[in-house]
Amino acid sequence: VSGLEVIVYPGSEQERSTAIPWLLLRTVAICLVLATGIGATGSPRERAPEKNNALLATMQQELRRAQQNLGKLDPAPYFLSYSVYDDTLTLAVGSQGTLFTSSRLHKRSAGVVVRVGTPTLDNTHGENRTSAISSGTLPLADDSDATAREFWRLTYEEYRKASRAYLNIKTKTQVNAQEEDTSADFSQETPQSHEDSTRAEDTPEQAALESLVRRYSAYLRKYPEIYSSTAIATAQRSVRYFVSSEGSVIATPNTEVRLFIEGSTRADDGMDLIRVETFQAGTLDHLPHDAEIASRVEKLAADLKALRSAPLAEPYDGPALLSGRAAAVYFHEVLGHRLEGHRQRGEKEGQTFTKKVNQPVLPPFLSVVDDPTLATLNGTELAGWYQYDDEGMPAARTVLIQDGVLKSFLMSRMPIKDFTKSNGHGRAQSGLMPTGRQGNLIVSSTQSVKDADLRQKLIDEVKKQNKPYGLYFEDIQGGFTLTERRMPQSFEVLPVLVWKVYPDGRPDELVRGVDIVGTPLGALSRIMLTGDKVAVFNGVCGAESGSVPVSAAAPAMLFSEIEVQKRAHSLARPPILPPPGFEGTPAAQTTKTGARK
């Protein structure tokens, strides 16, 4: 789905609203999201290095053979790379204190990239990036014969695809008018050699994850109004291998554990209300303590109960305060996706920021970097950490916006006007062509007040604008953004906890059914000041090059104006009978309580 990027948080509103009444598929989809996105997170740890990696040797040998043989053909490839993603994914899904399913999958995926033509014009040009990659499955053990055989098969098939695409492109560029951006198709880079080979830590046993989902999903049993809940635990041990005809040889290991807990209820008017908590860490023992997870699950339940009876929000346009987490998601969607390098060049892209380099795009007190080299931020592990990107380039801290002025983009090896090099942000899930993506997007501010004073600043602004109330966005689930030209250049984020803040001393009031809408340039210019503490949001981000783990970090932000609209929702009633175990209790009559207007 070119042009539509979603931060996909399993079980988010979008997945919920799909017409598939097919829970298993939903679960499988969740697994996929988790499975494919993981692999680049966790902190570097001590490992026993393994000498003379057999897999790398096979890859190099077969790559050389391909180079020699294909080099004799016309058109000859000028670049080849082989990659292997060796992933062991352990997954457990449960609900109500019980297990739904659990499994462990070990998989080695192979990717073969062939570029035909020259770096100036090759088979990836324009809309043809997929012509450069073919993928398959490798044996689990280092069986060099079987591995070489699969690479051979993938390579000659991929070569055919690439050369066919290249011939078409050559003709097309001669026939068509000159493109606006005449950049080359592939950047010149220095080969990399990094063999962090490769005994990644063992991934936790299935039983350990099963006990996690049983334990934490059991907390939601005691709430009759939480009709449906799911706990998912995943652990992934991942080693990536990369060799290229330029001479790069890279192996990097990783582990990651993720815990996802979702609860949902339904208001009397039919609006489905969902809250999600996620936890992630490099290893199981790095997850937060039991008591912390438990208290966040309890808060999730309390939030849902409060949301059920919260009044509906009205369309609103006025001052608003975003919590750090909410601001982080907001920046990921509204700004981050639009700074992805390849979007500055695509003829179908909206190119909001393409011609704004060295111009102000944010208030001058804000700066934004993307720094995948950071494994933690203020003690929180970051999901968007990696050492090398999926094109074998070293991860690099990249200043995107300095003091409000646009400086750079998130670059893969696809050059754009004035940016001819990669900055280590070429990312993809296995089997897809890398594009510029976010890693750890970090927003910093020089115009901040103490977090405790933000509420008063919001009230001051509400009074100044003579509005009846302001909005406080405590949490945002995720969102999506449209960047294609033929679509409106807009975004939507999905807030889940929103409070009305009154200027007259009344207590804050929780409301539900709010969506933030707007266009990126306008919205970003209305930030007035920020808080002093940076919050981290870890998640999985989906786009053309697949699902990748990302982090976004930002302080809380006060906006002079944010526009919200009513959320469309179903009209289905809450359950007719009380849940099993609550037959005699008043909770059965949940349909009678709650505020309906």
Place this chain on the structure above:
Amino acid sequence: MTRTPWQSTLAACALSLFLAGLAFGQSTKATADDDLLLQAMQAEMQRSKAQLKLEGMSAPYYIDYRVVDTDQLAAEAAFGALRTSVRARFRILRVIVRVGDYKQDSFFGEGEGDVELMPLDEDMLALRHQLWMATDKAYKSANEALTAKQAQLKQLTIDQPVDDFSRAEPVHHLEPLSRLDLNTTPWLKMLEDVSGLYKTDPKVEAFDSSLNFQAINRYFLNSEGTVLRGGRTFYEIRFSGSTQSEDGMRLDRSHEEVAEELKDLPAPAKIVAEGTKLLGTLKQLREAPLADEEYRGPVLFSADAASSVLLEFVGDNVLGLKPPLGQPARTKGAWATSYQSRVLPDFVSVVDDPTESSLDGKPLFGHYEFDDEGVKASKVSLVDNGKLVNYLLGREPIRGFPTSNGHGRAKPPSNYPGPSLGNLIIRSSEGVSHDELKKKLIEMCQQRDLPYGYYAETLGPQRTPRLLYKVWVKDGREELVRGATFGDLDARTLRNDLIAAGSELEVSNGVLNVPHSIVNPAILFDEMEVKRANQNKEKLPDYPPPPPTQASGK
């Protein structure tokens, strides 16, 4: 011995066989006392029957709960090395709530049930929670579906109304559960050994093998009082190879083994020997001449080749599938209007008989005592001396066939109920031996001055011949050819051009969709078009494969 559609045939010990034997002829008096899942289903069923009703809406007149518990080992190897091996267990629930009445109800669109995952743990409240949630969703959707259906029906004139649901006697039948209990190591090694055979032939481009072992336990409960439980196991092995002839034509072959008990699978060494045989035929195919551009004349199908043709053109057309709302046809199939008409030559008869558990010692997978809707299985005569006399029915009636004949099966993964095959048995009243069929083929060619006829031994997907032989009139010699395709092969060909069939019946068992069998003889057509396939030929690989470093058969 009694078997429900779900009973385990992995009758692991003599005791269970003995008990099953005792139960013959009567419903098993096992109780749900020790089965928490059944108890949870019963508890929620009772509550829903008594209380589930929205104000101003009608209460359900029928509810059913179906839980299918699958324990599965799936593994795959290629080029002598394992690529995946996953063990997974999950339970899938389908709840169907019907509002309205037997004449007209809500089983339509959104009203066809809700599907959820179920806990694997023995936890009464958690099990009931999922049932509760699914029942609530299914009931609400049922009400909306009935309204939608009635609105649509108002636009239509229905001359001959057909009931939506047939009545059935409640049954209570509990069978022991099945378990997947095995030492996987020799089987995973077998996958590697088979696919490792590629090393014996450098021209083989792909060689994959896979296995799928599963234990499926089914639980079914309805508001009419039916309780069913039973389990079965299936062990499937498959391997396939692919090569290219010198001119670039892609040539594929595959082989499958399937059994209900592990001990009925061929030993790993025997399977590897089958792999060697398959490689041999790939080599023969590579060297075989191309089929002639066009041939029109008699073609003999082996029983194996005939089975996929008959499955498609007979099996699919005898299902009593209700046509879309308002359409006057009797069923959806090609034989929707053929009731009491000739659909096959008059020497051919077809029955579906789930009550048979084996044929000449070969197990029949389509065997069961009660179907998935709790209706007793019965032998149904479908085509009598060429004439279509009945359809296979579940509890959804079609015009002229108001009741189920015990062929309602639930198809995984969503377990949607509907008519399906059990043991489809196709016989000829004038069956002759294979040699006589071949003789007949040659005679017919002689009469038409054809130098040869065709004999199809195996077919691949879309009925493309994989092993196809020219049978030469002058000396009866069989010569393998490649690159042929059948020009016109459909239900009409079967009716008009089928002129003889064999006397020996072969059994093909299938697990996909629902476990079923097709039993049929070889068949001879007097006129069929065999053309050279119009497929483009890929180039041979641009460079040679990597030379193996290890000896074959590691």
